[in-house]
Amino acid sequence: MAKIKVYGHPISTATRLVLCCLHEKKVEYDFVLVELSAGAHKQPQYLALNPFGVLPTIQDGDLTLFESRAIAKYLAKKYEGQGTELLGNSLSEQALVEQWSQVEGQSFNSPASTILFQILFVPMSGGSTDEAAVEMNVEKLKKVLDIYEERLSKSKYLAGDFFSLADLQHLPYLDYLVTDCGKGDLISSRKHVKAWWEDISSRPAWKKATGKTP
Amino acid sequence: MAKIKVYGHPISTATRLVLCCLHEKKVEYDFVLVELSAGAHKQPQYLALNPFGVLPTIQDGDLTLFESRAIAKYLAKKYEGQGTELLGNSLSEQALVEQWSQVEGQSFNSPASTILFQILFVPMSGGSTDEAAVEMNVEKLKKVLDIYEERLSKSKYLAGDFFSLADLQHLPYLDYLVTDCGKGDLISSRKHVKAWWEDISSRPAWKKATGKTP
The missing domain is CATH 3.40.30.10 (Glutaredoxin)
Structure with a gap:
Protein backbone atom coordinates (compact mmCIF):
# COMPACT_ATOMS: atom_id res chain seq x y z
CA MET A 1 0.00 0.00 0.00
CA TYR A 79 -3.27 3.06 13.91
CA GLU A 80 -4.86 2.06 17.19
CA GLY A 81 -2.81 -0.82 18.59
CA GLN A 82 0.40 0.33 16.85
CA GLY A 83 3.04 2.55 18.50
CA THR A 84 1.95 4.85 21.32
CA GLU A 85 -1.76 4.99 22.16
CA LEU A 86 -2.62 8.70 22.15
CA LEU A 87 -6.38 8.95 22.73
CA GLY A 88 -7.05 7.40 26.15
CA ASN A 89 -8.90 4.16 26.83
CA SER A 90 -12.22 4.73 28.58
CA LEU A 91 -14.80 7.25 27.42
CA SER A 92 -13.83 9.49 30.37
CA GLU A 93 -10.13 9.34 29.50
CA GLN A 94 -10.93 10.16 25.89
CA ALA A 95 -13.08 13.10 27.02
CA LEU A 96 -10.21 14.52 29.09
CA VAL A 97 -7.76 14.10 26.20
CA GLU A 98 -10.23 16.02 24.06
CA GLN A 99 -10.72 18.67 26.76
CA TRP A 100 -7.01 19.41 27.12
CA SER A 101 -6.53 19.26 23.34
CA GLN A 102 -9.18 21.94 23.05
CA VAL A 103 -7.48 23.97 25.79
CA GLU A 104 -4.31 23.85 23.68
CA GLY A 105 -6.20 24.95 20.55
CA GLN A 106 -8.33 27.62 22.23
CA SER A 107 -6.21 29.04 25.10
CA PHE A 108 -2.55 28.09 24.63
CA ASN A 109 -2.14 28.36 20.88
CA SER A 110 -3.10 32.00 20.36
CA PRO A 111 -0.64 33.64 22.79
CA ALA A 112 2.12 31.10 22.01
CA SER A 113 1.83 31.60 18.26
CA THR A 114 1.71 35.39 18.56
CA ILE A 115 4.91 35.41 20.65
CA LEU A 116 6.70 33.15 18.15
CA PHE A 117 5.45 35.16 15.19
CA GLN A 118 6.56 38.48 16.69
CA ILE A 119 9.95 37.34 18.00
CA LEU A 120 11.05 35.03 15.19
CA PHE A 121 9.04 35.41 11.99
CA VAL A 122 8.45 39.18 11.85
CA PRO A 123 12.22 39.93 11.92
CA MET A 124 12.80 37.12 9.35
CA SER A 125 10.60 39.06 6.92
CA GLY A 126 12.45 42.30 7.66
CA GLY A 127 9.94 43.74 10.16
CA SER A 128 10.32 44.83 13.79
CA THR A 129 8.96 42.86 16.73
CA ASP A 130 5.93 44.50 18.36
CA GLU A 131 7.20 44.37 21.95
CA ALA A 132 3.85 45.39 23.45
CA ALA A 133 2.15 42.49 21.67
CA VAL A 134 4.82 40.11 22.98
CA GLU A 135 4.38 41.42 26.53
CA MET A 136 0.59 41.14 26.43
CA ASN A 137 0.72 37.58 25.11
CA VAL A 138 3.38 36.52 27.61
CA GLU A 139 0.98 37.64 30.35
CA LYS A 140 -1.86 35.64 28.75
CA LEU A 141 0.38 32.58 28.44
CA LYS A 142 1.47 32.84 32.08
CA LYS A 143 -2.15 32.55 33.20
CA VAL A 144 -2.62 29.43 31.06
CA LEU A 145 0.63 27.90 32.36
CA ASP A 146 -0.40 28.62 35.96
CA ILE A 147 -3.46 26.45 35.35
CA TYR A 148 -1.25 23.75 33.79
CA GLU A 149 1.04 23.91 36.84
CA GLU A 150 -1.90 23.20 39.13
CA ARG A 151 -3.18 20.43 36.87
CA LEU A 152 0.26 18.81 36.50
CA SER A 153 0.70 18.78 40.28
CA LYS A 154 -2.12 16.22 40.30
CA SER A 155 -1.40 14.11 37.21
CA LYS A 156 1.78 13.38 35.29
CA TYR A 157 0.29 14.50 31.96
CA LEU A 158 -2.55 16.85 31.07
CA ALA A 159 -5.30 14.29 30.58
CA GLY A 160 -4.11 11.91 33.34
CA ASP A 161 -1.16 9.66 34.05
CA PHE A 162 -0.67 8.78 30.40
CA PHE A 163 0.95 10.68 27.50
CA SER A 164 -1.65 11.69 24.90
CA LEU A 165 -2.39 13.94 21.94
CA ALA A 166 -3.18 16.71 24.44
CA ASP A 167 0.48 16.77 25.51
CA LEU A 168 1.87 16.16 22.04
CA GLN A 169 0.01 19.18 20.62
CA HIS A 170 2.01 21.46 22.92
CA LEU A 171 5.44 20.35 21.72
CA PRO A 172 5.87 22.48 18.57
CA TYR A 173 5.23 25.89 20.16
CA LEU A 174 6.86 25.12 23.51
CA ASP A 175 10.00 24.03 21.69
CA TYR A 176 10.19 27.30 19.74
CA LEU A 177 9.45 29.38 22.85
CA VAL A 178 12.26 27.68 24.78
CA THR A 179 14.80 27.26 21.99
CA ASP A 180 14.38 30.30 19.75
CA CYS A 181 12.38 32.92 21.64
CA GLY A 182 14.30 33.11 24.94
CA LYS A 183 11.13 32.28 26.88
CA GLY A 184 12.42 29.20 28.71
CA ASP A 185 11.76 30.91 32.05
CA LEU A 186 8.01 30.51 31.45
CA ILE A 187 8.63 26.78 31.75
CA SER A 188 11.53 26.52 34.19
CA SER A 189 9.85 28.79 36.77
CA ARG A 190 6.98 26.29 37.15
CA LYS A 191 8.09 23.07 38.80
CA HIS A 192 5.50 20.69 37.38
CA VAL A 193 5.36 22.31 33.96
CA LYS A 194 9.16 22.02 33.82
CA ALA A 195 9.11 18.29 34.68
CA TRP A 196 6.36 17.72 32.12
CA TRP A 197 8.24 19.64 29.42
CA GLU A 198 11.47 17.73 30.11
CA ASP A 199 9.56 14.48 29.88
CA ILE A 200 7.60 15.14 26.68
CA SER A 201 10.38 16.95 24.81
CA SER A 202 12.76 14.04 25.34
CA ARG A 203 10.49 11.55 23.58
CA PRO A 204 12.27 9.95 20.59
CA ALA A 205 9.32 10.70 18.30
CA TRP A 206 9.66 14.43 18.96
CA LYS A 207 13.41 14.36 18.35
CA LYS A 208 12.81 12.61 15.05
CA ALA A 209 10.09 15.09 14.08
CA THR A 210 12.49 18.01 14.53
CA GLY A 211 15.43 16.30 12.86
CA LYS A 212 17.42 16.08 16.10
CA THR A 213 17.85 12.34 15.55
CA PRO A 214 17.46 10.47 12.26
CA MET B 1 -29.21 7.51 37.06
CA TYR B 79 -24.95 8.47 23.10
CA GLU B 80 -24.02 6.80 19.83
CA GLY B 81 -27.17 5.17 18.47
CA GLN B 82 -29.47 7.71 20.19
CA GLY B 83 -30.80 10.87 18.50
CA THR B 84 -28.78 12.37 15.65
CA GLU B 85 -25.42 10.75 14.81
CA LEU B 86 -22.93 13.63 14.75
CA LEU B 87 -19.49 12.10 14.19
CA GLY B 88 -19.64 10.35 10.80
CA ASN B 89 -19.50 6.62 10.19
CA SER B 90 -16.30 5.55 8.44
CA LEU B 91 -12.83 6.63 9.56
CA SER B 92 -12.67 9.01 6.57
CA GLU B 93 -16.01 10.61 7.43
CA GLN B 94 -14.90 11.02 11.04
CA ALA B 95 -11.66 12.61 9.86
CA LEU B 96 -13.53 15.16 7.75
CA VAL B 97 -15.89 15.97 10.65
CA GLU B 98 -12.79 16.56 12.77
CA GLN B 99 -11.13 18.64 10.04
CA TRP B 100 -14.08 21.01 9.64
CA SER B 101 -14.57 21.16 13.42
CA GLN B 102 -10.97 22.30 13.67
CA VAL B 103 -11.54 24.85 10.90
CA GLU B 104 -14.40 26.24 13.01
CA GLY B 105 -12.22 26.40 16.11
CA GLN B 106 -9.11 27.74 14.40
CA SER B 107 -10.32 29.94 11.50
CA PHE B 108 -14.01 30.79 11.97
CA ASN B 109 -14.22 31.29 15.73
CA SER B 110 -11.69 34.07 16.19
CA PRO B 111 -13.11 36.64 13.72
CA ALA B 112 -16.73 35.68 14.53
CA SER B 113 -16.23 36.04 18.28
CA THR B 114 -14.37 39.33 17.92
CA ILE B 115 -17.20 40.81 15.82
CA LEU B 116 -19.83 39.67 18.33
CA PHE B 117 -17.78 40.92 21.27
CA GLN B 118 -17.23 44.34 19.71
CA ILE B 119 -20.76 44.90 18.41
CA LEU B 120 -22.79 43.40 21.25
CA PHE B 121 -20.84 42.88 24.46
CA VAL B 122 -18.56 45.93 24.54
CA PRO B 123 -21.55 48.34 24.43
CA MET B 124 -23.36 46.16 27.03
CA SER B 125 -20.50 46.90 29.44
CA GLY B 126 -20.65 50.62 28.66
CA GLY B 127 -17.76 50.69 26.15
CA SER B 128 -17.60 51.75 22.51
CA THR B 129 -17.32 49.33 19.60
CA ASP B 130 -13.88 49.36 17.96
CA GLU B 131 -15.09 49.77 14.36
CA ALA B 132 -11.65 49.10 12.87
CA ALA B 133 -11.46 45.77 14.69
CA VAL B 134 -14.95 44.88 13.41
CA GLU B 135 -13.98 45.78 9.85
CA MET B 136 -10.74 43.79 9.96
CA ASN B 137 -12.49 40.71 11.33
CA VAL B 138 -15.36 40.95 8.85
CA GLU B 139 -12.72 40.80 6.09
CA LYS B 140 -11.14 37.74 7.74
CA LEU B 141 -14.52 36.07 8.09
CA LYS B 142 -15.39 36.75 4.43
CA LYS B 143 -12.34 34.79 3.35
CA VAL B 144 -13.35 31.85 5.51
CA LEU B 145 -16.95 31.98 4.24
CA ASP B 146 -15.72 32.08 0.63
CA ILE B 147 -14.01 28.76 1.28
CA TYR B 148 -17.22 27.42 2.88
CA GLU B 149 -19.18 28.57 -0.19
CA GLU B 150 -16.92 26.55 -2.46
CA ARG B 151 -17.07 23.52 -0.14
CA LEU B 152 -20.86 23.70 0.24
CA SER B 153 -21.28 23.82 -3.53
CA LYS B 154 -19.96 20.24 -3.50
CA SER B 155 -21.55 18.75 -0.39
CA LYS B 156 -24.72 19.61 1.54
CA TYR B 157 -22.86 19.96 4.85
CA LEU B 158 -19.25 20.74 5.69
CA ALA B 159 -18.00 17.20 6.25
CA GLY B 160 -20.16 15.61 3.53
CA ASP B 161 -23.84 14.97 2.83
CA PHE B 162 -24.65 14.48 6.51
CA PHE B 163 -25.18 16.95 9.37
CA SER B 164 -22.40 16.69 11.96
CA LEU B 165 -20.70 18.38 14.89
CA ALA B 166 -18.72 20.43 12.35
CA ASP B 167 -21.94 22.17 11.26
CA LEU B 168 -23.44 22.31 14.75
CA GLN B 169 -20.39 24.15 16.12
CA HIS B 170 -21.10 27.09 13.78
CA LEU B 171 -24.67 27.70 14.98
CA PRO B 172 -24.05 29.84 18.08
CA TYR B 173 -21.90 32.54 16.45
CA LEU B 174 -23.72 32.55 13.10
CA ASP B 175 -27.01 33.06 14.93
CA TYR B 176 -25.64 36.09 16.82
CA LEU B 177 -24.04 37.54 13.68
CA VAL B 178 -27.33 37.30 11.77
CA THR B 179 -29.76 38.14 14.56
CA ASP B 180 -27.98 40.68 16.76
CA CYS B 181 -24.98 42.04 14.82
CA GLY B 182 -26.60 43.06 11.52
CA LYS B 183 -24.20 40.83 9.61
CA GLY B 184 -26.79 38.67 7.82
CA ASP B 185 -25.41 39.82 4.45
CA LEU B 186 -22.28 37.74 5.07
CA ILE B 187 -24.55 34.70 4.82
CA SER B 188 -27.25 35.79 2.38
CA SER B 189 -24.72 36.97 -0.22
CA ARG B 190 -23.34 33.44 -0.54
CA LYS B 191 -25.85 31.06 -2.16
CA HIS B 192 -24.64 27.77 -0.69
CA VAL B 193 -23.74 29.21 2.72
CA LYS B 194 -27.25 30.71 2.84
CA ALA B 195 -28.94 27.36 2.04
CA TRP B 196 -26.74 25.62 4.63
CA TRP B 197 -27.50 28.24 7.29
CA GLU B 198 -31.26 28.04 6.62
CA ASP B 199 -31.08 24.28 6.91
CA ILE B 200 -29.02 24.01 10.10
CA SER B 201 -30.64 26.93 11.94
CA SER B 202 -34.11 25.46 11.44
CA ARG B 203 -33.23 22.23 13.23
CA PRO B 204 -35.54 21.68 16.24
CA ALA B 205 -32.55 21.01 18.54
CA TRP B 206 -31.13 24.46 17.83
CA LYS B 207 -34.49 26.15 18.42
CA LYS B 208 -34.76 24.37 21.76
CA ALA B 209 -31.19 25.33 22.69
CA THR B 210 -31.96 29.02 22.18
CA GLY B 211 -35.33 28.89 23.88
CA LYS B 212 -37.22 29.57 20.64
CA THR B 213 -39.32 26.47 21.26
CA PRO B 214 -39.84 24.68 24.58
Missing part, protein backbone atom coordinates in the same frame (compact mmCIF):
# COMPACT_ATOMS: atom_id res chain seq x y z
CA ALA A 2 1.23 3.51 -0.80
CA LYS A 3 2.70 5.45 2.10
CA ILE A 4 0.94 8.49 3.54
CA LYS A 5 2.11 11.66 1.82
CA VAL A 6 2.80 14.66 4.05
CA TYR A 7 2.91 18.08 2.37
CA GLY A 8 4.75 20.33 4.80
CA HIS A 9 7.86 22.25 5.79
CA PRO A 10 10.30 21.42 8.61
CA ILE A 11 10.00 24.94 10.09
CA SER A 12 6.19 24.74 10.41
CA THR A 13 4.84 24.00 13.91
CA ALA A 14 1.79 22.22 12.51
CA THR A 15 3.97 20.06 10.23
CA ARG A 16 6.07 19.08 13.26
CA LEU A 17 2.93 18.13 15.17
CA VAL A 18 1.92 15.71 12.42
CA LEU A 19 5.44 14.30 11.99
CA CYS A 20 5.70 13.69 15.74
CA CYS A 21 2.39 11.84 15.65
CA LEU A 22 3.55 9.69 12.71
CA HIS A 23 6.70 8.77 14.64
CA GLU A 24 4.75 8.00 17.83
CA LYS A 25 2.50 5.70 15.79
CA LYS A 26 5.48 4.19 13.92
CA VAL A 27 3.94 4.99 10.53
CA GLU A 28 6.18 5.43 7.49
CA TYR A 29 5.47 8.40 5.26
CA ASP A 30 6.71 10.30 2.23
CA PHE A 31 7.51 13.95 2.85
CA VAL A 32 6.72 16.50 0.14
CA LEU A 33 8.43 19.81 0.80
CA VAL A 34 6.18 22.84 0.24
CA GLU A 35 8.53 25.74 -0.42
CA LEU A 36 7.17 28.43 1.89
CA SER A 37 9.77 30.99 0.83
CA ALA A 38 8.65 30.59 -2.79
CA GLY A 39 4.98 30.93 -1.74
CA ALA A 40 4.15 27.42 -2.96
CA HIS A 41 1.44 27.14 -0.28
CA LYS A 42 -0.54 29.91 -2.01
CA GLN A 43 -0.28 28.40 -5.50
CA PRO A 44 -3.26 26.63 -7.19
CA GLN A 45 -1.61 23.22 -6.96
CA TYR A 46 -1.45 23.34 -3.15
CA LEU A 47 -4.72 25.27 -2.72
CA ALA A 48 -6.49 22.42 -4.51
CA LEU A 49 -5.43 20.21 -1.60
CA ASN A 50 -5.97 22.78 1.14
CA PRO A 51 -8.04 25.90 0.34
CA PHE A 52 -6.70 27.68 3.43
CA GLY A 53 -3.16 27.59 2.04
CA VAL A 54 -1.55 26.54 5.31
CA LEU A 55 0.63 23.57 6.18
CA PRO A 56 0.45 20.62 6.44
CA THR A 57 -1.92 18.49 4.37
CA ILE A 58 -1.80 14.72 4.09
CA GLN A 59 -2.94 12.31 1.42
CA ASP A 60 -3.75 8.77 2.46
CA GLY A 61 -5.17 6.85 -0.48
CA ASP A 62 -8.32 8.73 -1.51
CA LEU A 63 -8.40 10.88 1.60
CA THR A 64 -6.97 14.41 1.56
CA LEU A 65 -6.89 15.92 5.04
CA PHE A 66 -5.73 19.21 6.55
CA GLU A 67 -5.77 20.81 10.04
CA SER A 68 -2.89 19.30 11.98
CA ARG A 69 -4.95 18.38 15.06
CA ALA A 70 -7.50 16.58 12.87
CA ILE A 71 -4.70 14.73 11.09
CA ALA A 72 -3.18 13.68 14.41
CA LYS A 73 -6.55 12.39 15.64
CA TYR A 74 -7.04 10.47 12.37
CA LEU A 75 -3.62 8.82 12.65
CA ALA A 76 -4.14 7.97 16.32
CA LYS A 77 -7.46 6.27 15.48
CA LYS A 78 -6.37 4.55 12.28
CA ALA B 2 -28.68 11.20 37.78
CA LYS B 3 -29.08 13.55 34.83
CA ILE B 4 -26.11 15.41 33.36
CA LYS B 5 -25.67 18.79 35.02
CA VAL B 6 -24.89 21.73 32.75
CA TYR B 7 -23.40 24.82 34.36
CA GLY B 8 -23.98 27.64 31.91
CA HIS B 9 -25.86 30.75 30.86
CA PRO B 10 -28.42 31.11 28.05
CA ILE B 11 -26.53 34.06 26.52
CA SER B 12 -23.25 32.11 26.20
CA THR B 13 -22.41 30.78 22.73
CA ALA B 14 -20.53 27.80 24.17
CA THR B 15 -23.45 26.94 26.47
CA ARG B 16 -25.77 27.00 23.46
CA LEU B 17 -23.43 24.67 21.58
CA VAL B 18 -23.65 22.10 24.37
CA LEU B 19 -27.43 22.48 24.80
CA CYS B 20 -27.95 22.01 21.07
CA CYS B 21 -25.87 18.84 21.21
CA LEU B 22 -27.90 17.52 24.17
CA HIS B 23 -31.13 18.13 22.25
CA GLU B 24 -29.77 16.49 19.07
CA LYS B 25 -28.83 13.45 21.16
CA LYS B 26 -32.16 13.53 23.05
CA VAL B 27 -30.40 13.58 26.42
CA GLU B 28 -32.18 15.06 29.44
CA TYR B 29 -30.17 17.40 31.62
CA ASP B 30 -30.38 19.71 34.62
CA PHE B 31 -29.39 23.29 33.94
CA VAL B 32 -27.50 25.23 36.63
CA LEU B 33 -27.47 28.95 35.90
CA VAL B 34 -24.07 30.60 36.41
CA GLU B 35 -24.81 34.25 37.01
CA LEU B 36 -22.35 35.98 34.66
CA SER B 37 -23.49 39.47 35.67
CA ALA B 38 -22.66 38.65 39.31
CA GLY B 39 -19.26 37.24 38.26
CA ALA B 40 -20.15 33.76 39.54
CA HIS B 41 -17.88 32.21 36.88
CA LYS B 42 -14.85 33.77 38.58
CA GLN B 43 -15.76 32.60 42.09
CA PRO B 44 -13.94 29.69 43.80
CA GLN B 45 -16.98 27.42 43.63
CA TYR B 46 -17.07 27.54 39.81
CA LEU B 47 -13.29 27.74 39.38
CA ALA B 48 -13.04 24.41 41.23
CA LEU B 49 -15.02 22.89 38.33
CA ASN B 50 -13.35 24.89 35.56
CA PRO B 51 -10.07 26.71 36.32
CA PHE B 52 -10.42 28.87 33.20
CA GLY B 53 -13.60 30.45 34.59
CA VAL B 54 -15.51 30.21 31.32
CA LEU B 55 -18.84 28.58 30.48
CA PRO B 56 -20.04 25.88 30.26
CA THR B 57 -18.94 22.92 32.38
CA ILE B 58 -20.79 19.63 32.71
CA GLN B 59 -20.89 17.02 35.43
CA ASP B 60 -21.82 13.50 34.44
CA GLY B 61 -21.44 11.20 37.43
CA ASP B 62 -17.78 11.39 38.44
CA LEU B 63 -16.72 13.23 35.30
CA THR B 64 -16.36 17.00 35.28
CA LEU B 65 -15.75 18.32 31.77
CA PHE B 66 -15.23 21.75 30.21
CA GLU B 67 -14.47 23.11 26.70
CA SER B 68 -17.74 23.07 24.76
CA ARG B 69 -16.35 21.26 21.71
CA ALA B 70 -14.92 18.50 23.92
CA ILE B 71 -18.25 18.18 25.74
CA ALA B 72 -20.10 17.92 22.42
CA LYS B 73 -17.71 15.19 21.24
CA TYR B 74 -18.15 13.30 24.51
CA LEU B 75 -21.96 13.42 24.26
CA ALA B 76 -21.91 12.38 20.60
CA LYS B 77 -19.75 9.35 21.49
CA LYS B 78 -21.51 8.37 24.71
